[in-house]
Amino acid sequence: MRTRLEVNPELVAVAARRVMQRCEELARVTATPGHIERVYLSPEHARVNRLAAEWMREIGMSTRQDAAGNQIGRLDPGSGTAPALMIGSHLDTVPDAGRFDGIVGVLMGLEVARLLRSIHPDEGAQSPFAFALEVVAFSDEEGTRFGKALLGSSAVAGTWNDEWWALTDADGVTLRQAFLEFGLDPARIGEAARRPDELVGYLEAHIEQGPELDRRDEALAVVSSIASARRFQLVVEGEARHAGGTPYDMRHDALLGASEAALAVERICRGEHHIIGTVGQLEAFPGAVNIVPGEARFSLDLRGEFDGERDRVWDAIALELDGIMGRRGLRWQSREVHDAAAVFCAPLLQDVIRAGIGSGSEPPPTIFSRAGHDAMALGAITDVGMLFLRNPDGISHHPDEAVSTADVAAGIRALAESILHLAAEPG
CATH class of the missing domain: 3.40.630.10 (Zn peptidases)
Structure with missing residues (x-):
């Protein structure tokens, strides 16, 4: 050479x-x-x-x-x-x-x-x-x-x-x-x-x-x-109600569920080697200052050095979301929009x-x-x-x-x- x-x-x-x-x-x-x-x-x-x-x-x-x-x-x-x-x-x-x-x-x-x-x-x-x-x-x-x-x-x-x-x-x-x-x-x-x-x-x-x-x-x-990368659009469904009239024990706040999910993504991914998870978009609906959010939508960008490790972490995140939404009386669903090996x-x-x-x-x-x-x-x-x-x-x-x-x-x-x-x- x-x-x-x-x-x-x-x-x-x-x-x-x-x-x-x-x-x-x-x-x-x-x-x-x-x-x-x-x-x-x-x-x-x-x-x-x-x-x-x-x-x-x-x-x-x-x-x-x-x-x-x-x-x-x-x-x-x-x-x-x-x-x-x-x-x-x-x-x-x-x-x-x-x-x-x-x-x-x-x-x-x-x-x-x-x-x-x-x-x-x-x-x-x-x-x-x-x-x-x-x-x-x-x-x-x-x-x-x-x-x-x-x-x-x-x-x-x-x-x-x-x-x-x-x-x-x-x-x-x-x-x-x-x-x-x-x-x-x-x-x-x-x-x-x-x-x-x-x-x-x-x-x-x-x-x-x-x-x-x-x-x-x-x-x-x-x-x-x-x-490797996977991207998801996630929807959290709760109940929209009056912000002043609804006590905390009756609230099903979709935005708080989505926010807790975003923190869970950070916590789970920080505990992994070469796995990065990012929530880059978060929206609340109906989006009024005096309404408990009845729906929240957020994105998840998940990347890893190896496909198998990335997929394992997604499974862990999904399991954690089941727990979060269950405790808060919410429902959630995801749609995968990108998958690259x-x-x-x-x-x-x-x-x-x-x-x-x-x-x-x-x-x-x-x-x-x-x-x-x-x-x-x-x-x-x-x-x-x-x-x-x-x-x-x-x-x-x-x-x-x-x-x-x-x-x-x-x-x-x-x-x-x-x-x-x-x-x-x-x-």
Whole structure:
């Protein structure tokens, strides 16, 4: 295997500064002035795709927007039929987002392609390897507009579900209608799908959306797996009665039952290893100041490193809810709205990323991702690997989200080294 990337360190530093500058440029493409918000199939989506395509062509890539609205750049090794190593992440955001979640991974992929070409100048605008290099900017990782995450990468993985066409946004626009308004043809969605034999693998660089690297004072980590997740919408049914006239021994307060359930989720999950439960939404009905709530609705997001442990904890939560609601004279029901199995990064890709980080006397950290990523969808058709970058204080999905230029430079070098190691592997 190669030892270190044969390129001037100043080129890496310049690449990192360019990534940070372009993160700022993309942050100005937003639907809400003063905040960052770019959702699927919006004018902002079209604008960032055009920018990404321009930057891809700048380094000699052929470009295309696929049938799902993903923007893809490609360097071929001489023929257009070689399998591709795909590098990327996403350019869409949550409301009031930070500048780096997803975006830094796309821009790092472009800079890695540029650097790898620079150490093989005789290749011209071609890939310097036996495989093609593709950089992909996925279009809808977050699911902000239609409530379904990973739409862009699911299309590439060939796992598109036709039931999704009926999804609607807050304005009642269906996904099918939004496709047409964006200039895409719903009937051609299958053309976005890639076959396993078309891909060598998928690598994704991403800020860690938590504090582990920051607490360890480490810049980079190898990702071992992406958390399994289940999401539920729960309803608690009680009795709405007059707030002043109903004594406590006659109350069936649905909001208090839901509130106790939320505390139970925290208590149960805090007692587990690598299980995170979050109640992110809670509503009371009829919602008047002088009425005991007769109904409460809340969400539950449950994540874990392993599917079996996650499911065991859900069973424990359900049993606890039976007890809470029984004591309070309430009824409850749940509807599962999302179920994603854990995705494990390929051992070979973990190894090449570990070698790419390299150089220290101790091996780099290996951690699992509690957040979901496009790699989860790509794992259905190819091997996936992920590189995490330190995120100060671990804050994400928030304007204070951050990453340093120095860590981006380290990540660019590590990702480029990883690809060199992968290219040197026999077979």
